[in-house]
Amino acid sequence: MEINAPIKARQALIVVGALAISLATSAVLLRGVITPLERLARRMDTVDLLRPGQRLPVGRGDEVGRVVAAFNQMLDRLERERQESGRRVLAAQEAERIGIARDLHDEVGQLLTGVLLQLNSISEAAPEHRAEIDQTREAVRRALDEVRRISSALRPEMLEHLGLVSALTELSTTFARISGIRVERQFDTSPPVLSADAELAVYRIAQESLTNVARHSSATHVTIALERGRDSVVLRVVDDGRGFGGAPVEHGGLRSMRERALSIGGALAIKEGSRGGVDVRLELPTARVAHGVAVD
Structure with a gap:
């Protein structure tokens, strides 16, 4: 144009x-x-x-x-x-935990036991000081119980010898006794057989969840469940505490829980509970499916 x-x-x-x-x-x-x-x-x-x-x-x-x-x-x-490096880091951490637990049990535990025996001998030799010796002996017993508790938390021997359900039962019972928080357990009567790494990861995530409840939630009740999903095994820890008070900032323990879930190919969800508190849900895929849940 x-x-x-x-x-x-x-x-x-x-x-x-x-x-x-x-x-x-x-x-x-x-x-x-x-x-x-x-x-x-x-x-x-x-x-x-x-x-x-x-x-x-x-x-x-x-x-x-x-x-x-x-x-x-x-x-x-x-x-x-990331999954492989996380798996190596967690394995190193568990090895270190086992070493510390062994030292506590073999060294500190035996030392405190020896102190108790010595106090018993002193009490018999000096009955006029029995009241003071009894107070000291009670303090040593409490210290020995605390050493055993820490050693057990570092190295869950029941998980190795009796399996995941027994270990979670002991964990939740100890948690209820120490924290004063009422615990409801819902454990599948026939859980699928998991690898040792998977069982340890599930146990540690439950342990960290209960620790967070005791430290931060001001809860009066917590439910811990291990159940079969459609094609998975599901761990849930739900409390009735104050929740996050907003969007959760994931660091420290929460990030460690995600590392463990990732290391076993699981999916971890951490959110506000439907009735307040926090709902932690770990789902681990499995080919085995069954039904039957025991509640106590």
């Missing part, structure tokens, strides 16, 4: 219209490219390797699609590496 100088109104309208169509077409095309890149940028900002499975859909075969696919592949690799 020829354009006169000066340009006529009709010609100006045609040029402006053509430019508008061109700009609109470019905007649509660019939007199709920018939108998935924006989603990719947001996911990069929020991705958490302790919450696996955060993938972006790949719905195109161009360069943008290949970038998104590469990002998903990178997450696959990083999650595998």
Whole structure:
């Protein structure tokens, strides 16, 4: 088309219209490219390797699609590496716990037992000081009980010898006695057989959950359950305390619980309970399914 100088109104309208169509077409095309890149940028900002499975859909075969696919592949690799490194760290921690527990039992425990025996001898030799000796002896007994409690928490021997349900029963009974919080247990009568690593992870997550209840919740009642899901085994620890008081900030113990869940391929959810308090739910996939729950 020829354009006169000066340009006529009709010609100006045609040029402006053509430019508008061109700009609109470019905007649509660019939007199709920018939108998935924006989603990719947001996911990069929020991705958490302790919450696996955060993938972006790949719905195109161009360069943008290949970038998104590469990002998903990178997450696959990083999650595998994080899981393996976390497993090694947890194994090292458990080995250290066992060493400390052994030292407490063999060294400190025996030393305190020796002190008790000496106090018994002194009490017989000096009956006039029996009241003071009895007070000292009681303090030593309390210290010995505390050493045994710490040693048992560091190294759950019942888990090794009698299995997960017995270990959780002992854990919750000790928790109720020390904290004064009423505990309701709901344990499957025939839980699936788990690997030693999986049983230990379930036990530690239950232990950390109960510790958090005692320290932070001001709860009067807590339910601990180990049940079969549809294709899984599920641990739940639910209390009636004050909850998070907002969005939970996960650090320290909560992050450690996620590390343990990740190390055994489980999914951990920590949220406000339906009636207040906190609801901790660990789901571990399993091929075995059965029914029957014992409640006490």
